[in-house]
Amino acid sequence: MTLTPDSGTLTAPLRTAVIIGSSRDGRFAPVVGDWFLARAAADPDLDTTPIDLATTELPHTFGAPAPAVEAVGSVLAEADAFVVVTPEYNHSYPGTLKNFIDLHHSEWQAKPVGFVSYGGVSGGLRATEHLRTVFAELHAVTVRDTVSFHNPWQRRDDAGALIGDPAADTAAKTLLNQLVWWGETLRTARAARPYPG
Template identity: 45%
Template sequence: MDDDDRLRLVILVGAAREGRFGLAAAEWLAARARLRSDFEVDVIDLTTAWLPDMMTADPAVPRPSAVRDLSPWLAAADAFAVVTQEYRFGCPASLKNAIDWYDSEWHAKPVGFVCYGGPSGGLCAVGQLRQVFAESHAMTIPETVSFHNYRERWGPEGRFLDTEDRHDDAVALLDRLGWWARALHRARSHEPYTHPYPARAEE
């Protein structure tokens, strides 16, 4: 990959609760990423993916159609920014379910986080997700955007109050995602990342 080539960044909205802040945070990050020359941006909202919450360990059983429909979008990504809320010091079940449905789509790709919550700002959920993505053979970056006490960022009529205090964090996150996305893309092109698990059947 040449330095001038654009990278595909997938921003994954992990929280699925009504009235969630995550979609506003995802669009906030996407707006900044689209101002750059190095990213093409897709925002994927798990509430519209309709992934089933029951799976089988038998690789001979084909993946459900909703899982197959989302797979090409994840597979085409060079980098991921995962937007997550913190529920009881952990990540949302909808997000963990989405990660577990896929294998090679995550392999040898960088993952950054935009998190939100109360006083902890969602960082406990990010700590949990770092372990999950490590087992998914992805590489998480340390730069993180954290919105503490996120309910204070809602303005009149439910508008997101855009402030300057997280802008530098967003720049650092996107810069580091870009660096690792280019490096890992070159590495995968030189030597494909081997799949450690049996491939699931596809229809």
């Protein structure tokens, strides 16, 4: 819980869904996701819930029955903010991630979305830029600053964890600060007045 300066009242931590956006065999997404989740866990303003698309059963046809869609939809609906961990595939983001995003609509509205990307020399930034336009269509607000890992595959310790660096830690802190600001602001706005989506 955090203290609000003007009112002196306590506000609940920001419920944040962290979406691990790759489901390919041999994927690197969980390594990057674990790195980010460790940093988010250290922030008392956040309460994170990971959603791993590799272990989430989703339909490939719209309208197909899928209890998992409803279960995950409930998590998204209750969330105040989102962070998407995405690789870059062919200058964009994975198809599994697009399918997941498109299975939901109102759950994203009037909430902030942050991005943690990885890839080759671009560090996944092209995937992030494509995702910004998708989330704009869904009435979400994307956070300006991101975390980006360029060629991270060899940056692992003996336990397999991602070896970060001061620049990545600073980027994560900036992203989280902006996510909290937008998340708390939009949560207050949604409580005061329903979003006209």
